[in-house]
Amino acid sequence: MFKIGRNDKCWCGCGKKYKACHERSDEENLKFYVENGYPIPDRHLILTPEQIEGVKKSAKVSVAIMDELDKFVKEGISTEDIDKLVYEMTSEAGGICAPYKYGDFPKHCCTSINNVVCHGIPSKNDVLKSGDIINIDVTTILDGYYSDMSRMYMIGDVSEEARKLVEVTKECMLKGIEAVKPYRPIGDIGNVINDIADKNGYGVVRALCGHGVGLKFHEDPIVNHFRTDSKTMVMVPGMMFTVEPMINAGTWDCNVSKKDGWTVTTKDGSLSAQWEHTVLVTEDGYEIITL
Ligand SMILES: [Zn+2]
Numbered sequence: 001m002f003k004i005g006r007n008d009k010c011w012c013g014c015g016k017k018y019k020a021c022h023e024r025s026d027e028e029n030l031k032f033y034v035e036n037g038y039p040i041p042d043r044h045l046i047l048t049p050e051q052i053e054g055v056k057k058s059a060k061v062s063v064a065i066m067d068e069l070d071k072f073v074k075e076g077i078s079t080e081d082i083d084k085l086v087y088e089m090t091s092e093a094g095g096i097c098a099p100y101k102y103g104d105f106p107k108h109c110c111t112s113i114n115n116v117v118c119h120g121i122p123s124k125n126d127v128l129k130s131g132d133i134i135n136i137d138v139t140t141i142l143d144g145y146y147s148d149m150s151r152m153y154m155i156g157d158v159s160e161e162a163r164k165l166v167e168v169t170k171e172c173m174l175k176g177i178e179a180v181k182p183y184r185p186i187g188d189i190g191n192v193i194n195d196i197a198d199k200n201g202y203g204v205v206r207a208l209c210g211h212g213v214g215l216k217f218h219e220d221p222i223v224n225h226f227r228t229d230s231k232t233m234v235m236v237p238g239m240m241f242t243v244e245p246m247i248n249a250g251t252w253d254c255n256v257s258k259k260d261g262w263t264v265t266t267k268d269g270s271l272s273a274q275w276e277h278t279v280l281v282t283e284d285g286y287e288i289i290t291l
């Protein structure tokens with residue numbers, strides 16, 4: 001099932017053999033999904049208690065950085081300066097910024113302003129002004145463990161329209177996370193998020209998704225934020241992934257910059273917002289790791 005040998009140690013960290021611990025209950029819990037052809041996570045997607053502790057330490061660094069940014073992300077700061085702060089704080093904590101040189105990404109975090117959906121590249125030319133909304137996305141590697149999170153910041157006086165988008169997007173993330181339950185398909189998350197977006201007349205970005213995280217930057221499962229009735233991967237305790245809805249004030253359609261190959265913008269020019277947490281599936285629900 002998870003390709004755990006019966007005589008191997010159980011995934012839960014009890015130290016007992018799998019056959020003496022979770023083998024039977026796993027079989028019962030997953031029976032329906034196996035019979036109906038849902039993808040079942042591979043063993044390597046289930047983190048051991050030691051690995052979970054490692055990601056939690058990494059998350060402490062990410063959270064401290066974001067908290068500290070609250071003081072600096074104001075009118076007049078450039079996204080290049082934000083990037084420098086993220087780099088300095090990460091290095092001081094003994095960590096590495098995962099985005100730097102990920103593919104050919106040139107900076108240490110993503111800064112996505114207004115109609116930029118995600119993957120905005122920090123630049124000295126992008127200076128924050130009153131009325132802007134910006135997503136800052138930080139991924140820290142500490143001792144080999146990855147924690148990924150992002151927040152929105154509202155600069156000076158923002159429009160009612162922008163404030164509402166930022167708040168509803170946060171609600172989308174939190175309600176999506178509340179849908180995280182063991183032995184349920186991961187598509188539940190997107191179904192909840194899409195309902196909230198629909199009620200507000202917003203578009204849910206389809207081209208980008210949440211992802212497994214912890215031992216790598218991007219890993220299975222794919223976490224879509226839009227509605228689906230397809231058979232999505234079953235969530236099991238010990239899985240870790242991000243929930244990071246990108247919500248557009250207009251339609252879900254996006255463009256990727258031909259110039260830099262990274263910056264994603266809304267096709268209709270409307271505002272876009274995003275919030276992100278790293279989440280662990282527990283035996284009775286979820287735990288937000290990046291709190
Ligand atoms: Zn992120």
Ligand SMILES: [Zn+2]
Nearest residue numbers: 148242244276
């Ligand atoms: Zn992410």
